[in-house]
Amino acid sequence: MKRTNSENITDLEHSIKFVTQFITHPTKTGAILPSSNKLCELMTDIAELNKVSTVIEFGPGTGVITEKVMQKKAPDTTFFALEINEAFVEATKTRCPDAIVYQSPAQNARKHLEMHGESGCDRILSSLPWLTFDGDTQQELIDTIYDVLHPGGKFFTYAYVPGLIFPAAWRFRKKLNARFDKVTQSKIIWSNVPPAFVYQGEKA
Numbered sequence: 001m002k003r004t005n006s007e008n009i010t011d012l013e014h015s016i017k018f019v020t021q022f023i024t025h026p027t028k029t030g031a032i033l034p035s036s037n038k039l040c041e042l043m044t045d046i047a048e049l050n051k052v053s054t055v056i057e058f059g060p061g062t063g064v065i066t067e068k069v070m071q072k073k074a075p076d077t078t079f080f081a082l083e084i085n086e087a088f089v090e091a092t093k094t095r096c097p098d099a100i101v102y103q104s105p106a107q108n109a110r111k112h113l114e115m116h117g118e119s120g121c122d123r124i125l126s127s128l129p130w131l132t133f134d135g136d137t138q139q140e141l142i143d144t145i146y147d148v149l150h151p152g153g154k155f156f157t158y159a160y161v162p163g164l165i166f167p168a169a170w171r172f173r174k175k176l177n178a179r180f181d182k183v184t185q186s187k188i189i190w191s192n193v194p195p196a197f198v199y200q201g202e203k204a
Contacts, residue, residue: 034064035127035158036192043125043156043198044068046186049077052122054113056148057081058106058141059127063092066099069125078116082106106141109148120150126157131168138172142179146203155180155201160194176201 035043043065049055049072060066060081073079080100083089089103102112106128113121124145130138145155163169176183180201188197 034062035196036189037064039158039189039192039196039198040065040068042186042189043158044072046198046200047123047125047154047156049073049123053077054116054118054121054150055079055123055125056109056113056121057125057127058109059083059088059129060092060101061088061127063095063099065125065127066092066096066101070096070099078118078121080112080116082109082112107144109144113148120148120153122150122153124149124153124155126155128157130157130159130172131163131166133168135171135175138168138175142175145201146179149203151203153203155203156198158196158198159185160196161188162194173199 047055049069051074053074053076055069055073055077056079057066057069058081060083066081069079080102081092082102082104083092084103084105086103089101092099092101102108104112106126109121109124113119126145128141133141149155159169159172173183176199181204182202184200186198186200188195
């Protein structure tokens with residue numbers, strides 16, 4: 001489907017906002033541009049969002065993945081996003097006015113699930129900048145994710161191919177393997193900037 005001029009302008013505005021936040025808060029943003037449409041489609045497709053009842057998104061940024069989640073989840077699915085950057089909270093709400101977005105860290109996932117009357121969730125999709133976190137923070141977040149997932153629940157996040165050379169990337173994959181019962185990775189989306197793939201962690 002051909003994109004309209006207004007859609008292209010909106011994407012440009014979101015990209016400018018993303019770059020601005022990267023320059024201002026590089027350790028909290030982690031990427032200089034939003035995820036590409038192909039990467040967003042891949043993550044939300046393999047998550048099979050229409051088959052589950054509770055979904056959380058961590059770090060929605062400007063809402064490019066949030067938008068796909070809203071399109072693909074079942075109408076009665078409980079869904080909310082957690083974002084610590086106020087500018088990104090507003091950007092996601094602007095892009096997805098029907099989405100629930102809290103300005104809150106991912107570590108508060110259980111509190112927000114309980115606010116929605118949920119004991120856990122089936123899917124967690126994350127755009128958190130894992131390589132900017134120290135080992136303790138990576139572990140705390142991974143433990144939080146595993147704790148709130150129902151048995152059979154799945155966690156999805158993406159990694160940049162060039163970033164795999166850094167020790168923080170090795171540490172993150174090692175922690176994923178140690179915590180989750182099964183970890184797989186998708187094909188590489190070479191057209192993303194930079195090229196990326198999706199990790200999937202499954203809780204037995």
